[in-house]
Amino acid sequence: MACLVVDDEPRLRRVLVRLLEGEGFQCQEAGSGVEALQVLEQHAVPLVISDLRMPEMDGVALLREIVSRWPDIAVVVVTAVAEVESAVACLQMGALDYVAKPFHLDEVRARVTQALDKRRLILENHNYQQHLEDRVAVQAHRIEEVFLEGVQALVQALEEKDAYTRGHSARVARYATGIARQLLLDAEAVDTIALGSELHDIGKIGVRESVLYKPGKLTDDEYRHIMEHTVIGARILGPLMRDAPGALAIVRSHHERMDGTGFPDRLAGETIPFLARIVSVADSFDAMTSARPYRPGFVVQHAVRELQDGKGVQFDTVVVDAFLAAFADVTALPLPTPRLHPVRLPAHALEARRA
Numbered sequence: 001m002a003c004l005v006v007d008d009e010p011r012l013r014r015v016l017v018r019l020l021e022g023e024g025f026q027c028q029e030a031g032s033g034v035e036a037l038q039v040l041e042q043h044a045v046p047l048v049i050s051d052l053r054m055p056e057m058d059g060v061a062l063l064r065e066i067v068s069r070w071p072d073i074a075v076v077v078v079t080a081v082a083e084v085e086s087a088v089a090c091l092q093m094g095a096l097d098y099v100a101k102p103f104h105l106d107e108v109r110a111r112v113t114q115a116l117d118k119r120r121l122i123l124e125n126h127n128y129q130q131h132l133e134d135r136v137a138v139q140a141h142r143i144e145e146v147f148l149e150g151v152q153a154l155v156q157a158l159e160e161k162d163a164y165t166r167g168h169s170a171r172v173a174r175y176a177t178g179i180a181r182q183l184l185l186d187a188e189a190v191d192t193i194a195l196g197s198e199l200h201d202i203g204k205i206g207v208r209e210s211v212l213y214k215p216g217k218l219t220d221d222e223y224r225h226i227m228e229h230t231v232i233g234a235r236i237l238g239p240l241m242r243d244a245p246g247a248l249a250i251v252r253s254h255h256e257r258m259d260g261t262g263f264p265d266r267l268a269g270e271t272i273p274f275l276a277r278i279v280s281v282a283d284s285f286d287a288m289t290s291a292r293p294y295r296p297g298f299v300v301q302h303a304v305r306e307l308q309d310g311k312g313v314q315f316d317t318v319v320v321d322a323f324l325a326a327f328a329d330v331t332a333l334p335l336p337t338p339r340l341h342p343v344r345l346p347a348h349a350l351e352a353r354r355a
Ligand SMILES: [Fe+2]
Pocket: 200, 201, 229, 254, 255, 354, 355
């Protein structure tokens, strides 16, 4: 094993080198801290034995450099008896042991062996921790995947029941992430939007089917019941998504309106979570361009006009503009069903059916 002996007194250095070579070490030598650093930059050395008092760069400064640049090196400092305080300071800084001058060779031998043992234990512990952290990270990732697979299966099951909403969540995710990118939101926000969009209507599993798929006009009570899917969704996902409050906010607030008349909390303007405002536009656009039992899907131009008209009332103006910029080529949109003739519905009926 290689080691480095640092001392400005050549005689003492030789004594240490001879001793360590007798123990099977291959020794490098340095007369100062600066020289020692030059050696360490060139060679991988697991053990350094260093005097404290040296010209140019003393042992304390050398130790500080070693601890910050090569934390795996074991350092044993050599001190005069009068320097015990500095020796203790060195231990606090990361030296593994110290030897007081004048020293017995047996003592040096014992300290060096002990320091190397300590180093080995520290490295083993470090590797073990690293290994554990890696395993925990893999498991956490897997748990997240399983969770996503589970909720995606739920969304799919929900959409399978209703031909009119098939693929809705995936299209909303596509529109909403397109808006987010247009607004230059960071990758984390885009991921949050994707997750929130996939799950935004999950609460509909708690809505009575007779109401959810009712072909005719909804009563006020029925409309309110459908809108409860925002609260139900947030309640179902709440315990599972403590780490994803942004996505949860999308589930709860995607039917809020800028004018404060939305569901479920009647939030207005800036108080509506921004990501939910984005999903609201994406959701509305897809709902409008999807066919319903009681009407065909709107043509794109008509849906765009509805978004324009809803700026500042139902929708965030910035978000609508970003949507129109992101999907400027409306003919390239992944529309759900063949578009039929535009149908003008009264605004309140549109809102009710959008749920
Ligand atoms: Fe919804």
